Amino acid sequence: MMQQVADILSNIEKLIAELPLQREPQGLYAPIGYSMQNGGKRIRPLLTVLACQMFDNQKTDDAYTPAIAWEMFHNFTLLHDDLMDNAPMRRGKPTVYTKWNANTAILSGDTMLVEAFRILHQTKSDNFSQIIELFTKTAEEVCEGQMFDMEFETRNNITESEYINMIRLKTSVLIGACLKTGALTGNATHNDAQLMYDFGINLGLAFQLRDDWLDTFGNAETFGKRIGGDIVSSKKTYLLVKLLQSASTADSEQITFWLNRKIFDEQEKISFITSMYKKYEIDRIGQAKVEEYGDKALQTLRQIGNNSKIDITQLQEISNKLLNRNK
Amino acid sequence: MMQQVADILSNIEKLIAELPLQREPQGLYAPIGYSMQNGGKRIRPLLTVLACQMFDNQKTDDAYTPAIAWEMFHNFTLLHDDLMDNAPMRRGKPTVYTKWNANTAILSGDTMLVEAFRILHQTKSDNFSQIIELFTKTAEEVCEGQMFDMEFETRNNITESEYINMIRLKTSVLIGACLKTGALTGNATHNDAQLMYDFGINLGLAFQLRDDWLDTFGNAETFGKRIGGDIVSSKKTYLLVKLLQSASTADSEQITFWLNRKIFDEQEKISFITSMYKKYEIDRIGQAKVEEYGDKALQTLRQIGNNSKIDITQLQEISNKLLNRNK
Helix, strand or coil: CCHHHHHHHHHHHHHHHCCCCCCCHHHHHHHHHHHHHHCCCCCCHHHHHHHHHCCCCCHHHHHHHHHHHHHHHHHHHHHHHHHHHCCCCEECEECCCHHCCHHHHHHHHHHHHHHHHHCCCCCCCCHHHHHHHHHHHHHHHHHHHHHHHHHCCCCCCHHHHHHHHHHHEEEEEHHHHHHHHHHHHHHCCHHHHHHHHHHHHHHHHHHHHHHHHHHHCCCCCHHCCCCCHHHCCCCCCCCHHHHHHCCCHHHHHHHHHHCCCCCCHHHHHEEEEEEEEHHHCCCHHHHHHHHHHHHHHHHHHHHHHHHHHHHHHHHHHHHHHCCCCCC | CCHHHHHHHHHHHHHHHHCCCCCHHHHHHHHHHHHHHHCCCCCHHHHHHHHHHCCCCCHHHHHHHHHHHHHHHHHHHHHHHHHHEEEECCCEEEEEHHHHHHHHHHHHHHHHHHHHHHHCCCCCCCCCHHHHHHHHHHHHHHHHHHEEEEEEEECCCCCCCHHHHHHHHHHHHHHHHHHHHHHHHCCHHHHHHHHHHHHHHHHHHHHHHHHHHHHHCCCHHHCCCCCCCCHHHCCCCCCHHHHHHHHHHHHHHHHHHHHCCCCCHHHHHHHHHHHHHHHHHHHHHHHEEEEHHHHHHHHHHHHHHHHCHHHHHHHHHHHHCCCCCCC
């Protein structure tokens, strides 16, 4: 029988709540429990389970183990990234290094990475060795993406392809790998498993580019974060990379001046950079790029459905929700 | 044919030099290469290979893969521990967070942990699943040991058994697991593999207790580090734990006064604490504990040799060298 999204999400929550984290030393394990219960949407494990079910709903239950491993890995990256980025809050709650301290954040994060592998190793699948290879390669790539992201902070000459490659590594390979893990657990053909990965890459790119766009052009009420945060912190987003590429020499000088200013009026900076985005049509270009990758993603998904005569409805609905489309 | 220790060590160096670390982003991988080439003695991978060879010298070549995984894991712990302990130097060279920065130390360390698993997963052995389970459990325990060690910094009432448990987790389980990994690769019986683990636990405890002892009572020329470093930093060593347990109330007050002082003459502190160690015979007690665990270790090793009629000479020699014994 097909499991519905709501049921899968409730199973995932239950499995996370049952993780053996009531252990000594509590100084090590309590921050892991806290991180895992941070109110995340569980998109990644959901994608793993849905992808498996799409290919073989007899195997759905086997997909939960690697799904939880992916969620543990994802939360490990958030824990260490928050420390590296000096982010004091996440989803309205203090981050681990704020609530405890930097050393706890390092060591509890390390333990989460080990735990992710411990859970992964319990996966029951004919494709076990492919799954652990995919997991390990992806984990490595996510670290590479975070390093590129940190390196970009001090550079003003990032090309579009460098930027896309960075978000591919930092965000999209994880989405692709969660989907492919599910496909492999469901014994998809090699070709379908690869298409699921490609679907995830494009979905992840569209999702991240949309996040960049919303941070400047979104609706404060529905976005949940303050509008213009990326502009205030001079974050290298897709919009900024495109703007620095398109602007005239005179405008570039002004933009760089604002990016480098240490003391400034935040609203003034947001207004100026936003006006530049509009002048060079970066809002439209950014939105078009989201559409482009979103279309590619959904096209790939339909291709899998047609190839193998299987039902893609659940993944299609989730994707549309993630991309906030009406169809 | 039996491989000699010198040949094994040179094979290990060659495999480490061949690791694929000439990759982008260099900011991520160069610190890993630097960490792996830090002049370590490669004791852990050596133990893995020797343990395998002892049980089946046809399998020796298969032991190098998990051996390198263990060495990568060990160097990951050093990298993150140095950051957490604010240790600027290791073996006469700046540590990664000093040479690069804290974020690089975090992220390159994370990548080393992933790399350790990537290498481990390539192990060829009938006992593959036992080996990855042992690796993961041990990695978790080493993190627990480091957390206990950090927690002990702010406590003055640590019991002997708490201290022994901490060094067991932080140091000994890794030695035990390296040896057991080799035994499993060499298809040792379940019983022998477990005895190899126990041998490693006792060897590791003796080694760590000896290190504590040498830091205060060693010979500056042969020890390689400055004598009294642990006393200066008020580090909770076996000696200090035993002293705080044995001292009279009056002496305890004086000792605690010295431990808590922020500004002091280092030589004066070393002289005072050392005199207390002598007064309460802590030097003798410490040395006796080293002997006790060392004896247990070698006894267990001989038991394996007798059980299975196999040659323990290589491991016996290495152990005696580690414990600096003449026989």
